[in-house]
Amino acid sequence: MLDTRKFRTERLRAPVPLMALLAGLVTLFGFGINFGEAVVGRAAPVPHDHRNGIGEDDDHGKAPGGLAIASRGYLLRPRTTRFTAGEFENLRFTVFSSNGQPVTDFAKRGDRRMDFFVVRRDITGYQHLYPVMDPDGTWTVPLELEQPGSYRAFAEFVPGTATTPVTLGVDLEAPGLVEDGPIPKVSTIAELDDYTVVWTGDLVAGSVSRIGMHVMRDDLPVTDLDPILGSAGHLVILREGDLAHLNVRPVAGPRQDTAIDFEADVPTAGYYRMFLEFQHHGQLRTVEFTALAR
Secondary structure (H helix, E strand, O other): OOOHHHHHHHOOOOHHHHHHHHHHHHHHHHHHHHHHHHHHOOOOOOOOOOOOOOOOOOHHHOOOEOOOOEEOOEEEEEOOOEOOOOOEEEEEEEEEEOOOOEOOOEOOEOOEOOEEEEEEOOOOOOEEEOOEEOOOOEEEEEEEOOOOEEEEEEEEEOEOOOOOOEEEEEEEEEOOOOOOOOOOOOOOEEEEOOEEEEEEEOOOOOEEEEEEEEEEEOOEEOOOOEOEOOEOOEEEEEEOOOOOEOOEEEOOOOOOOOEEEEEEEEOOOEEEEEEEEEEEOOEEEEEEEEEEEO
8 A cells, every 4th residue: 555644745855756656556557447347348247268168068078067156158146045944945046148148048858957956065965856947047946954054056957059067056054053964984785665776886086987876676676767867867976075066977778787877077086975866656766875986
């Protein structure tokens, strides 16, 4: 900060240099503003990565998503991020493009245009939700955050001009006493009702890892699962800590050895939580695993 007291005491001794200095500062300040506006513009409604504009696809599809509210020229903007624990409230949000306009053109994946789920920061309370879009681009879904805490909401979608999904994330809060616990131990078997699910394969850091999910009932393989989002199952994998959402793809083609096969881009070593949803005879079920990537 300039010392104006010094200017006042020296003004009578050196008026010309002082006025020249002030004029120079004003000119430099004005140049800085004009230069900044020329480079970045007066307003940028959505942070935009010029290496991968709307309608373009590169390695973004392999990187984990959900770490930011804006990515690849799209912005997720909720109407509110504060909820009351244990109460149903409508969550409303809009996806904006880089021109500041709401996005209304979404490609269908299975029977859905928006894949939306919520999980608490300690990777508990997973919910897969099905929002509905109004003509103006506003999505609405009933949401209950059962326990107090900080939650992360993920919106995964394919814009009409893109070929790979975009995953955006935003924090939601349910104020109250929070008791976060450690994530469950590493497991390969999960049981729910009279179903048993076993996953096979390995999560290998820095690679595309193959995962097989085997659904059994009464010790017999289940081969007549109902489709979910165009596949026999839906798998979400989140990294412990920052909740990075891994890019997971169902393996196309017929099921091998009664398994539901997926490929996952695993960025780093560490612990991950896996949520498998499968539907049988019209009833949707979700089982959870903890995996260690090496």
